Amino acid sequence: MTALLEVRDLVKRFPVKRGLIVERTVDYVEAVAGVSFDIEAGKTLGLVGESGSGKSTTGFCVLQLLRPTSGSVRFDGQELTELEGEELRRVRRDAQIVFQDPYSSLDPRMTVGNIVSEPLVVHKVGSRRDRQVRVRELLDVVGFDPTYVNRYPHEFSGGQRQRIGIARALALSPRLIVCDEPVSALDVSIQAQIINLLKDLQREFNLAYLFIAHDLAVVRSVSDRIAVMHRGHIVETGPANEVYERPKEDYTKALLAAVPVPDPARMRERKSERRRLRDVVAT
Amino acid sequence: MSATPLLEVRDLATHFFTREGVVRAVDGVSFSVDRGRTLGLVGESGSGKSVTALSIIGLIPQPPARIVGGEVVFDGRDLTTLSERELEDVRGKRIAMIFQDPMTSLNPTLTIGTQLLETIRRHLHLPKREARRRAIELLDEVGLPNPEARLDDYPHRLSGGMRQRVMIAMAVSCEPDLLIADEPTTALDVTVQAQVLDLLDELRTQHDMAMIVITHDMGVIAEVADEVVVMYAGQIVEQAPVTELFARPEHPYTEALLGALPQLEDDTARTGRLTAIPGRPPDLLDPPEGCRFAARCPYANEFDGCATHMPALRELRPGHMVRSEHPTTERARRKEAAPA
Numbered sequence: 001m002t003a004l005l006e007v008r009d010l011v012k013r014f015p016v017k018r019g020l021i022v023e024r025t026v027d028y029v030e031a032v033a034g035v036s037f038d039i040e041a042g043k044t045l046g047l048v049g050e051s052g053s054g055k056s057t058t059g060f061c062v063l064q065l066l067r068p069t070s071g072s073v074r075f076d077g078q079e080l081t082e083l084e085g086e087e088l089r090r091v092r093r094d095a096q097i098v099f100q101d102p103y104s105s106l107d108p109r110m111t112v113g114n115i116v117s118e119p120l121v122v123h124k125v126g127s128r129r130d131r132q133v134r135v136r137e138l139l140d141v142v143g144f145d146p147t148y149v150n151r152y153p154h155e156f157s158g159g160q161r162q163r164i165g166i167a168r169a170l171a172l173s174p175r176l177i178v179c180d181e182p183v184s185a186l187d188v189s190i191q192a193q194i195i196n197l198l199k200d201l202q203r204e205f206n207l208a209y210l211f212i213a214h215d216l217a218v219v220r221s222v223s224d225r226i227a228v229m230h231r232g233h234i235v236e237t238g239p240a241n242e243v244y245e246r247p248k249e250d251y252t253k254a255l256l257a258a259v260p261v262p263d264p265a266r267m268r269e270r271k272s273e274r275r276r277l278r279d280v281v282a283t
Numbered sequence: 284m285s286a287t288p289l290l291e292v293r294d295l296a297t298h299f300f301t302r303e304g305v306v307r308a309v310d311g312v313s314f315s316v317d318r319g320r321t322l323g324l325v326g327e328s329g330s331g332k333s334v335t336a337l338s339i340i341g342l343i344p345q346p347p348a349r350i351v352g353g354e355v356v357f358d359g360r361d362l363t364t365l366s367e368r369e370l371e372d373v374r375g376k377r378i379a380m381i382f383q384d385p386m387t388s389l390n391p392t393l394t395i396g397t398q399l400l401e402t403i404r405r406h407l408h409l410p411k412r413e414a415r416r417r418a419i420e421l422l423d424e425v426g427l428p429n430p431e432a433r434l435d436d437y438p439h440r441l442s443g444g445m446r447q448r449v450m451i452a453m454a455v456s457c458e459p460d461l462l463i464a465d466e467p468t469t470a471l472d473v474t475v476q477a478q479v480l481d482l483l484d485e486l487r488t489q490h491d492m493a494m495i496v497i498t499h500d501m502g503v504i505a506e507v508a509d510e511v512v513v514m515y516a517g518q519i520v521e522q523a524p525v526t527e528l529f530a531r532p533e534h535p536y537t538e539a540l541l542g543a544l545p546q547l548e549d550d551t552a553r554t555g556r557l558t559a560i561p562g563r564p565p566d567l568l569d570p571p572e573g574c575r576f577a578a579r580c581p582y583a584n585e586f587d588g589c590a591t592h593m594p595a596l597r598e599l600r601p602g603h604m605v606r607s608e609h610p611t612t613e614r615a616r617r618k619e620a621a622p623a
Contacts, residue, residue: 050472157563187327187499189560192543196556214473221545221552241550258477259547260502264525266548267505274477 002077003038004208005062005176010035010071012057031057033232034071041175042202044209046223046240048216048255053229055212059178062210063095064088075176093123096169100181102161106153112139112164113149119171138167141204142197159190166197170205178210183218195221216259220244228252253277287359288315289460289493290339295353297331297338300346306567308334308348310517313596316461316510321487321494323508323525325501327540329564330514332497336463339495340378341370358460376406379454381447383466388450389438395422395449396434399456406457421452425482444475448482455486462487465497480506501544505529513537516564516575519596523603533599533610535580536560574607582609 012032015025032054039045049055060066062073064080073080075095083091096119099105106115116135120126126134136146144163153161162182169177179198183191199222201207213219219226220240227237228251236249247253257274261267293313299306309331316322326332337343339355341362355362362373374380382388390398396418403414415434422430425448438446447467454462464483468476484507487494496507504511504525511528513521513536521534532538542558549555562579565571571578574589583589587608596606599613 050474159563188501188540189327189543190563192545192557192559193561195545196559199556215545216473217545217547217552220547220549221555221557223553240553244547245550254474256547258474260476260480260500260506261547262501262505262529262541262544264505264529267502271481271506275481 004041004076005039005210006072006074007038007058007062008036008072008074010058010061010073011069012054012061012066013069030232032061032068035227035229035232035234037227037234037237039176039208039210041208042206043224044202044211044222046219046226047210047212047229048214048219048226049229050214050255052231054232055229056180058229059097059180059210059212063092063097063178065097089123093119093172094174095176095178096172096174097178097180098162098165098169098182101185102153102158102165103185105165106161108152108154111150111152112144112156115153115164116149116167116171119168123172125172134171135167138170139163141170141201142167143193157190158186159193162186162194163197166194166201170201173205174207176208176210178212180212181214182211184213184215191218198222216244216256217261228255250277289318289358290495291315291354291356292335292339293354293356295335295338295355296351297334297343297348298351299348301568304568307517307570308567309338310567310570311353312514312517312519313353314512314519314522316493316495318460318493319487319491320509321496321507323504323511324495324497324514325499325504325511326514327499327564329516329567331517332514333465335514336380336465336495336497339463340374340380341365341367342374342380372406375402375459376457377459378461378463379457379459380463380465381450381454381467383469389446391438394435394437395441399434399449399453402453403456417456418452421456422449424486425449425452425455426478427452442475443471444479447471447475447479451479451482451486455490455492458490459492461493461495463495463497466499467496468503469498469500476503483507501541513540516570517567518575518606519604520576520606521604522596527600527603531603531611533603533605533612534576534607535582535609535611536576536607538611539579539581576607580607580609582614 010032011034013028013030016027016029017023018026035058037045047055061068068081080091113135116138117131120131139146142163144160183194211219211222223240226240226243227234230251236243236252247256254277257270257277295309295312297309299308312335324332338350350363399418400414403409403417419430422433427433427445427448468479498504508525511523511525512519515536521537532541539560543560545557546552560579565575573591574594577583577589589608594606594608596604599605599610
């Protein structure tokens with residue numbers, strides 16, 4: 001069986017430019033330096049790493065929101081890197097994204113209803129009436145009171161806004177959602193609500209997630225497989241429990257050891273482990 | 284334990300007077316910090332933890348905010364009665380503070396050296412050359428590589444972790460008795476966070492400094508705190524020594540908060556569900572008359588008066604305070620006593 005998403009040797013280089021009037025490229029930064037992974041339908045791959053590791057760039061390249069420099073992204077058997085215009089738009093119905101910041105990713109001038117129905121309008125799905133029904137359905141599914149469809153995003157808290165963002169991503173019944181730090185801007189009690197929601201939706205709609213986050217505990221709670229990124233490379237990948245319990249690479253070990261856990265006794269043990277591994281991540 | 288604590292906050296109330304009305308951001312908060320100890324102040328956004336810290340050192344934005352009640356007794360003096368001039372001598376010298384985002388707390392147009400020397404010369408009255416030597420020593424102590432060259436660098440040349448080290452160097456430059464750290468590692472990567480927390484711990488031990496660490500992260504609390512204060516909606520809802528708090532949380536909010544955390548070391552994390560807390564904190568413009576957690580509390584009911592009477596903060600066990608009609612141990616006892 002082939003996976004829903006197959007990424008092979010993905011590379012993304014950004015030019016480094018110098019000069020005020022005549023800009024010229026003096027160098028390249030390789031944000032993603034040849035990564036490969038698969039995601040099966042209905043499963044989650046957790047992509048973890050520290051800031052600058054290239055994990056978000058990878059997510060953007062998968063959806064062709066950024067065009068990869070080289071490499072292959074096959075979604076449902078189709079090579080996305082070769083698609084353009086209308087063809088690419090058709091694929092986007094099946095592959096959506098949820099962003100980190102529920103404050104800046106929703107247009108403040110649009111009502112909740114318009115935000116969620118926008119993908120339906122763009123892809124010309126159903127009549128106006130059908131779309132209204134669908135929007136209410138979607139808001140209901142994500143636990144957002146549908147009576148507020150005519151309100152604006154600023155009237156809601158971070159958690160409620162993230163629900164709006166998720167409803168928008170679900171509008172076209174996608175099979176893959178790239179979740180780019182979807183809960184890191186939220187308070188713990190709200191974060192738990194959203195994580196539970198994402199897990200419920202996955203089961204209900206057989207969604208595949210590329211779950212990008214820096215919080216290793218959050219990632220473990222949603223992921224079947226894990227890929228650890230460091231400086232543009234995937235340094236380790238495997239089933240979640242294996243990577244968390246028996247990490248093979250020193251970088252993964254150091255990363256895991258650095259996470260503070262809410263248990264003072266356990267924390268003392270982890271602290272000594274962490275000091276032992278400190279030199280590994282020193283740059 | 285020493286007889287008089289270094290810092291004693293008594294019944295502190297800080298309100299914001301806004302066009303919409305009075306926001307009771309901090310509403311009757313009391314705690315104390317002993318010399319050389321670390322108090323962890325934990326809560327979610329809007330719980331009042333940062334405003335509490337800013338009130339202690341008189342840095343709340345006035346207006347709209349004002350301390351409307353209570354005392355902040357530091358080393359025998361009530362800081363709320365001091366003039367701005369007198370406060371300036373305490374701030375930086377006896378009590379120092381570091382903030383979440385080291386980029387916004389450093390002036391981007393001045394070199395690291397200029398900013399560090401300003402603090403040292405303002406409080407220690409050292410001549411320029413000695414101040415410079417002290418600055419290099421400090422940067423070395425906080426683990427900044429090549430400290431002498433760093434003095435002439437501008438903040439943007441440093442990474443987030445390095446900037447936070449500079450902030451820490453500034454904060455400890457005058458050997459303060461108390462360091463207040465407001466989300467000191469929230470903006471940092473986890474490996475850098477570990478280094479900064481280790482550094483703070485080393486400095487605290489070496490200089491016998493007391494610390495107040497403000498954070499939303501229960502993991503950070505478990506790592507650094509001796510004593511923990513849990514805040515919710517402007518009030519303290521629970522307070523206990525760190526081991527006690529994590530082993531036997533009493534307040535339904537603390538219990539729920541710990542249950543809502545995804546666990547790093549749990550191999551059933553993928554299949555399980557987190558115990559989310561329904562709803563969200565109350566609006567402090569018009570807080571509920573009764574218990575502020577009642578609307579989200581799984582144990583509140585119509586007969587217990589939670590909705591109408593504010594529970595008092597009471598001592599359940601020695602050193603363990605809780606503000607709830609439904610603490611865990613009492614629920615367990617009630618359950619046992621109830622006929623089958």
